[in-house]
Amino acid sequence: MGHGWEGAVLKLLRAKDFTFTVTGAEQVAEHYRRLRFTDGGLLAELGVHPTMWIRLWFDDAGKPHQRAYTIVDPDVETGAFAVEFALHDGVASDWSRRAEPGETIQATVYGTGFEPLDPAPERLLIVGDAASLPAINSLLDAFPETPATIWFETADDDALPFRTTDRHDLKRIPRGGAGETLVQRVRGELPDLAKDPARIYCWIACEAKSTRALSAFARKEIGVPKDRLHAMAYWRA
Numbered sequence: 001m002g003h004g005w006e007g008a009v010l011k012l013l014r015a016k017d018f019t020f021t022v023t024g025a026e027q028v029a030e031h032y033r034r035l036r037f038t039d040g041g042l043l044a045e046l047g048v049h050p051t052m053w054i055r056l057w058f059d060d061a062g063k064p065h066q067r068a069y070t071i072v073d074p075d076v077e078t079g080a081f082a083v084e085f086a087l088h089d090g091v092a093s094d095w096s097r098r099a100e101p102g103e104t105i106q107a108t109v110y111g112t113g114f115e116p117l118d119p120a121p122e123r124l125l126i127v128g129d130a131a132s133l134p135a136i137n138s139l140l141d142a143f144p145e146t147p148a149t150i151w152f153e154t155a156d157d158d159a160l161p162f163r164t165t166d167r168h169d170l171k172r173i174p175r176g177g178a179g180e181t182l183v184q185r186v187r188g189e190l191p192d193l194a195k196d197p198a199r200i201y202c203w204i205a206c207e208a209k210s211t212r213a214l215s216a217f218a219r220k221e222i223g224v225p226k227d228r229l230h231a232m233a234y235w236r237a
Helices: 004-012 042-046 091-098 130-142 177-193 208-222
Strands: 016-029 032-038 053-060 063-075 080-086 104-109 123-129 148-154 168-174 200-204 229-231
Touching: 004 063, 016 042, 032 091, 042 104, 053 091, 063 091, 063 130, 080 091, 080 130, 123 130, 123 177, 123 208, 130 148, 148 177, 168 177, 177 208, 200 208, 208 229
Parallel strands: 123 148, 123 200, 148 168, 200 229
Antiparallel strands: 016 032, 016 104, 032 080, 053 063, 053 104, 063 080
């Protein structure tokens, strides 16, 4: 299967292609599934960084369909990692439900990155949901001694694999008002935790409309510097 016009553009941008092989699967929760892969040389060639993500290519009735996923527990020495799928109706989720060891999938790497934080943040302020949980966990792993506040929007009661410790304040917020419940909660609580914006790191990755609203709030009303703020929409309602 070719990658269509998206693949052609990525090729022109010198994106790198790899083939992954499924080695195992685990149903972590009713709506959350983890697949393990060999990396096709990815980790040895590119290394790893927090929130590192790849584009997986799926066959959608003969048409190429790509979705981005964070790699989980990358092991450069063995050339292995996992990908966690928040399950819903869709081509990618359907593929993850039926994938078995030995099956292969094509992937492209382009656009992923993480700039070192200097000075190191005194607190992480994180907004996300099930789609961005793997990236959230990678941030917590990258800054194990740093306190963190996590506003986590949830649509179900799944026991998800949070890597939180007693240094982390996890606030689970039921999805409501098309994301407005989350936005208002963060707007009300973020200012007290970001009184010195240059000393925190604010990371926002949820639904597109909520991400835009909270990113603008953090920049324009809280004054979080550009290099202390990352915002990316992980899905669109």
